[in-house]
Amino acid sequence: MLAPQRTAEMLEAEQMILDTVRKLVKEKVEPRAAAIDATSEYPKDLRDLFAKNDLLGIPFPEEYGGLGSFLTYVKVVEEISKACASSALIVAVQELGALPIMIAGSDAQKKHYLPKLAAGELMTSYALTEATSGSDAANMRSTAVRDGDHYVLNGTKVFITNVAVADICIVFAVTNKELGPKGASAFICHTNDPGFKLGKVEHKMGIRGSPTNEVVLENCRIPADRLLGEEGQGFPIAMRTLDKSRPGVAAQALGIAQGALDFSARYIKERVAFGKPLSKQQGLQWMIADMDSETQAARLLLYEAALKCDEGAPDVTYWGALCKLKCGDVAMRVTTDAVQLLGGYGYMTEFPVERMMRDAKITQIYEGTQQIQRIVIARQTLGK
Numbered sequence: 001m002l003a004p005q006r007t008a009e010m011l012e013a014e015q016m017i018l019d020t021v022r023k024l025v026k027e028k029v030e031p032r033a034a035a036i037d038a039t040s041e042y043p044k045d046l047r048d049l050f051a052k053n054d055l056l057g058i059p060f061p062e063e064y065g066g067l068g069s070f071l072t073y074v075k076v077v078e079e080i081s082k083a084c085a086s087s088a089l090i091v092a093v094q095e096l097g098a099l100p101i102m103i104a105g106s107d108a109q110k111k112h113y114l115p116k117l118a119a120g121e122l123m124t125s126y127a128l129t130e131a132t133s134g135s136d137a138a139n140m141r142s143t144a145v146r147d148g149d150h151y152v153l154n155g156t157k158v159f160i161t162n163v164a165v166a167d168i169c170i171v172f173a174v175t176n177k178e179l180g181p182k183g184a185s186a187f188i189c190h191t192n193d194p195g196f197k198l199g200k201v202e203h204k205m206g207i208r209g210s211p212t213n214e215v216v217l218e219n220c221r222i223p224a225d226r227l228l229g230e231e232g233q234g235f236p237i238a239m240r241t242l243d244k245s246r247p248g249v250a251a252q253a254l255g256i257a258q259g260a261l262d263f264s265a266r267y268i269k270e271r272v273a274f275g276k277p278l279s280k281q282q283g284l285q286w287m288i289a290d291m292d293s294e295t296q297a298a299r300l301l302l303y304e305a306a307l308k309c310d311e312g313a314p315d316v317t318y319w320g321a322l323c324k325l326k327c328g329d330v331a332m333r334v335t336t337d338a339v340q341l342l343g344g345y346g347y348m349t350e351f352p353v354e355r356m357m358r359d360a361k362i363t364q365i366y367e368g369t370q371q372i373q374r375i376v377i378a379r380q381t382l383g384k
Helices: 008-039 044-052 070-081 085-104 107-119 177-183 234-270 282-311 316-347 353-362 370-382
Strands: 124-127 143-147 150-161 168-174 184-190 196-201 212-223
Touching: 008 044, 008 070, 008 085, 008 353, 044 085, 070 085, 070 234, 070 282, 085 107, 085 124, 085 150, 085 168, 085 184, 085 234, 085 353, 124 150, 143 168, 150 168, 150 184, 168 212, 168 234, 177 184, 184 212, 184 234, 234 282, 234 316, 234 353, 282 316, 316 353, 316 370
Parallel strands: 124 168
Antiparallel strands: 143 150, 150 212, 168 184, 196 212
């Protein structure tokens, strides 16, 4: 299947958006990035800024207030991530939490939630992971029991990104224990629903400006019309969501890598040792060349995956895994090399590359570990 043709109007709209994002990042995000990390502060002011500039709804269908472009969306996440990976998650998690509604929501659910999510009037989150079902998502223990015109949810979710600042949360729970993975369902919970509680706050290596919490469901009672799709469709909804959320993580990883490359390249041109700038040392030139070539390769793979999402290609699972694997590994390698290029200064919080290295690590873990991505890719390549 060929990728859809991008019209002159689409390209012009994308360029205007990216010009705006680069200006916002330079003036508003970059100056705040170190403090956001140091204080573990959720930057509500930047969330409001992104909403005001229509950045939260870019991948949403046009009829619900979005741009309808997944490629533009990943480029926006990439640009913000060059300066602050935590701030980029404001945009990325909004897409993640909205995807199940886009995929399986009824017309009424879409009309009610998607315009408000696209505008930033509501913020969302996504609760799949449990203590016993991280990579093994089918081993879910949370339950949802039908009670008249309501469902009652019980269980605990862990590592839930931005739920502490969200208005709604997509929760996956088992409605039929006997069916295994086929017995899971997806629900739209409101974070102020009775019985929806925030548990442990996680203290993390990186992305510290993005709050991560445990979610405790204690007889959480929600209207039955907040079921997404039908009972038993939860696992397919979760997997289809990950197909399109993994490129968002890849975009975050790519932006981190590019930000680290840009900073370290500037640094070695200014830093003098042995009577000449470090950039004149051939060994360091080779490091920069490797960092650059890997980053560029990752970008091409990500953009191709994004186009696959835009066209609704049948192999988005494969491309989503490919780009997440490549971009996550490149981010870790490039940021590690950036720290090395700065020497002792690279290890100090005075410079951003140590933060970028810490932030990069999570991109190899969440939305499916790199080992899971390799399994997905191998299955697609070799046949199940």
